Amino acid sequence: MTDSVYKALSRVFGVVLPVVGVGALIGGSFAHRFVADQLGSEDITMPGPQVIARELKIGLIAPDDAERLSAHAGETLSNGPQARIYADNYVLAHMKVAAERAGVPEDRATYAGVGDLASELNDQLKAELKANHPEMGPGEIAGLARMEIQDPETEYDLASKISRLHQLRSENFFMGNAIRGMLLNAYGWWLVGLLARIVGGGLVGIGGVLSVQGFKRSRG
Template identity: 35%
Template sequence: MERTVYGVLSRVAAIVLVVVGVVAIIGGTYANGYVKNQLSSERITMPAGAALDALKNDGAKAALSKYAGTPLDSGPKAQAFANHYILVHMNASSNGKTYNEISGQYTQLSATDKASPDGVALGNLRQTLFMGDTLRGMLLTAYAWWLVGTIALWAGIALVVVGVVLAILGWGPLRSGKSTGAHSTEGPAAKAA
């Protein structure tokens, strides 16, 4: 009796896991493809040559060099470009200050100070940092969705594998068979007659 229950549960779980796994694989593949298509449509090329050489940050150079000259078309490339190229340039232009800090300084200026050469330069820096933060946010969002898609893809594969193993067990060793000699309810006298 227990074997029958385990067999049925194994078969039901197998079906559910395989279906959920296939849906996760489809979702993960779709997410990764969508991120690739959207990033590719922007036609951004990863920095190479002089653009890489100009970076003073060795960690940034190392993170970007493996993608040098290739199209920005995946989550890891988007993350590298956002964190090791855009952010490095933003920090260099603002001496490590954030958009919020620069914007705070700019908004405290009087109208006369904003019109001065230093005020205009600060306003331009504020605009540059705003655009950099916006682009970084978009690229890091693309990376996050690529990562979600990748996790879904691998989780889906794992679910399908577990589902197949349960199916093999449920339709194999755990499946209850018809009454055979070993499991017959008839006694020896009934078989002899």
């Protein structure tokens, strides 16, 4: 009785699992093709050996970044691992260096962190302007602060620092995060495709074994 139940279940799963597995394999292959097509439309190329060497020399990337980039130097992004390396070891590396050179503390080198730092400096600037113009009200001081920040020839160091932080935030962190988000999203879908293909292959294999067991004729 037990043997017959086992064989019946083996026949069922011997058919069902390969079907599910083939579906997972097809889905995984589709995910990889989709990622390749999306990255191909962006036409992003890894830096070449000379660029990597130069940027390592001037400190735009770290030795670990250079090592990872060198493995794909000059290649056009077409898969998830390449996308992740470009996002983390090139784009993010440049974002960190730009923040460091702008005097932003490492723990505040984010889009939100730079914005908060600019706001704090803006409060200091308004306090300095208020000391210089005690006759002005809060609204006038706020307007004067904006004017000084927008003036490339301002005499206030704080205004110059705030202007540089605004530029860093919009050109470095906003754009950098947008690029990284797109690349890491591609990596995520590529990883989903890889897992689907692994699981699909396993299901097909297990289903094949069960099918053999279920449809094998009993001796005697």
